[in-house]
Amino acid sequence: MPTTSILGTKRLSQRPINHFSALDDEPARVLLLATASAATISRISGLSARAAKQIITLRSKRRDFTLMDLYGFQGVRLADLEHLRRKSVFPTDEHVVITSVAPAKRRIMSEKPFALRIAFVSPKRTQPILACVRVEWVGASFGVEQRVTAANRRSGYVDVAFDKKRTLPTGPAIFRASLFTENGSQARFRATCVVLPSNPFSLALSPNANFVTGTFSARGVRNGNAFETAISVTLNNGDGASVSVQPQFTWKFWDGGVGGSLVEQGTGNFGGSIAVPPFGTWGGWISFHSPQGSGAFNKYDGKEDMTIEITMSRSNNSAVSGTITCRTMFQFGVNVTQVAFEDFTGQEGVELDAAAAVTRTIYERHDVTFVTDERGIQRARAGPFENITSDSEARDLWEQWSGPNTNDNIDAFVVNQLLIDGKYDGLDGDIPGPTSRDGRSSGTVQNKSGFVDSGGNRRLHVEYLGMLMGHELGHYLGLSHVSNAGNLMLPDSGATDTALTYDQYRTIIRHGWVFIS
């Protein structure tokens, strides 16, 4: 009788525990030009020593100088000034910059109060007055606000307290910090921290390739006459000493939760030795293959949920285990098409893939998944579609370019600029979109949400673009705008508005291009 087996295992590289997600903002080195020395200006901005000295001379004459004043300097290139502007706070600026967000005492321990340190830089004339932190964790998200005092302003940081009512369990938590000034300027910063176990060791499972280890379901993917299931394993060490773990593990598929009826079980091995660093994490990946006739295949085929349990042993033979629900999901396909692909840098291409993964995570949290086909239209052939300036241009794009050689995928076109009325950054044809390529509404268009980072590199705002693609795909799948707070289909949904209701789920799965394996 066929049985489930391990298709493969691998070790996953781990990010720092307080910068755990690739979507986090990077800590910034910022020049406060009102006080910086010539050497610091030169080091951080890359300006020549001569130009830096000119700034110091200018500052001694005029304390309220602006970027415009620097254009008169001899021998300074425009690119240098642009770089300086991106890295600096000028004396005349009216905004604050968050330079980093991290636990005040280096790490957060489960079920223990903690403080989150928001470090900032601000010009003298504009100081922050309010710190806000929104926390996304395994439970319902919540917010904490704290006034920024004069002492905080002098020290350049504020420690936002999370008391015993607001402790967190083991696992990653996303902290979205904002600082507001009295005049209404705002700086943001996103940081993901792993909350380490106080007990002090744990094992957590999460779906394959999700950005932040969560507790939503893993998915069984039909591949020919088999289902494949991939999961990530994270070992969390809250102790000050390294922990050795045996590379072998046992796996079980349960029906009705752990302790219900056992569907299948077996063993696997990550190979080599495993040492979980002090106050750190170790990550692995397991892929299961369940052929037709196996217990897990039959459950998946019958659209039943299962629970996967993974157990590993520490070197002292004490066991540690974790569980995750797995199920098949409704799915659809998306052609993610770069319009004028020569305009996308390699980094932007990688970030577009990451944005599509963000979109997938949004949908998988609600039991719908999708596969992507990455495509591109040459600039020479893209014509006017590089910058969509009207509804009719978008419809021309869908009419001319949607869907060659694909099986019922939704076409999501990503363009350099969407300039309809100069305002909007997404567009779809009809709600719901058609299940054919005929007509002029078979696709979505979204602005690529590009920016230039403080190092001068072209980037895409992955989290926002992922949400935006999800929003426009939602229209294609039949969802109209709603007013529920936090919903993906809000007309003004932001990166954190990713919820879908059960009614919306039922609408999505009725679309003709959505199916279940």
Place this chain on the structure above:
Amino acid sequence: MTKGRIVRRSDGFRLNEPRTPIVGGNRRPSLLLKNARVGAIRERERLNRVLIVHDPGDSRSVFGLRDMPILRLAAREGVLANQVPALRRNAMLALAESPSPENLGLLSDLALIGEDFYTRGHAMLALGQSGLKLAAPLLVNGLGAKELFERNAAEAGMVALGRKNGLGFLEALCKAERQTETQKALQRILAKLKKQRSASPKKHISSRKKGS
């Protein structure tokens, strides 16, 4: 059939929440300081939402004069503020809807010495949307920019300017232009506008026929 599965069918999403109990439950109380939210902060939060309306399905609120100081701040916030790009772009476009000297001064600064091509491009687009002929020299300058994005934004701004001021204005600009490449760009814009103009009356007639 297990009890868990019956629950799932009544609410498909509940099972995605963790099954293992969380110490203290899955909710934490928020701590919000109502008195600390001065008027400008409340307004900023409201404008943050209004500025990121995605698609033309919902019309955006009209901005009032009292919004302008905060919109100017949002338009100045560079990459270190970690805002979504659409917010800054739309703040610039909102400023152009109310072309006061302060707003135009800021947009001109950003179009001229913005720190990257996106900033300069979006400012030029906003200046074009303002419909003010005074914006033309900056946009003409942008048509010759090194970055494609900036050139395209200047072109889109010029199209907006042409729509509001008529083709004659663009023809005059074209004749006055000495740079061959820029002149070609202006001719391209003129051709585009002429094409759009010739297409629009037909649409109007057909929609009247439908209604009649």
